[in-house]
Amino acid sequence: MTPDKIPGKEECAGSLKNVLDALYVLNGRWRLAVVLSLVQKPKRFNEIQNALSGISPKVLAKELKDLELNEFIKRNVYPTTPATIIYEATEYSLTLKNVLHELDAWGKQHRERIRQSMRSENAVAAFSL
Template identity: 45%
Template sequence: MKIKCPKSNLAAVQDTMDVLKGRWKIAIIAALCYDKMRFSDLQKEIEGVSAKMLSSELKDLEINQLVKRTVLSTQPISVEYELTEYGWTLKKIIEHLAEWGIRHRKQITGKVLEY
């Protein structure tokens, strides 16, 4: 007899995907797992993301209480982002995704990407 995935699990996965969907959100969270960052530093860290898209994704992450935005009193004014306490609950998931990605790349290409 086959065991089916409980509908509650499927719904929970869908909820998670709704929060983290998009090309950039997981990369933003991954970058912030190590330290808070200014907007410009985040944009440099995440290759290919436009300022407009980064701003939009950060707003979504703020709405979902995963990221906190702080306006710094510098000249010119800069903005810093960091994971909230709730956002930090994703760190292990990000680490597991990274480990899986490394294994997957090796499985498919036979190589480990080096930076």
């Protein structure tokens, strides 16, 4: 879909299906953040949890399982006592590079828009006092 033209009904339906498929796999507050954390470098469970402040161990465990199931990450178990488990991003996770870049840019733009909106509201409130 190009940004210049208005898509037809069939193209919209196809795009909607693709977007829903992508959201099904990437849905959730933490999934892309976990992938981004592991793209930087492989990590143990606690290292991931520390990098993503606010995620509970239960939620992180579920997200890791789902990401592994969808082949975005790999779980490596090393035979030590106790067992050492290292999670790493797969080559497939690198296909999210453009998605992550666009979300980063959009998030920055949105944050600035909200800041500007809050400044305008505060200025109007101060002026009307």
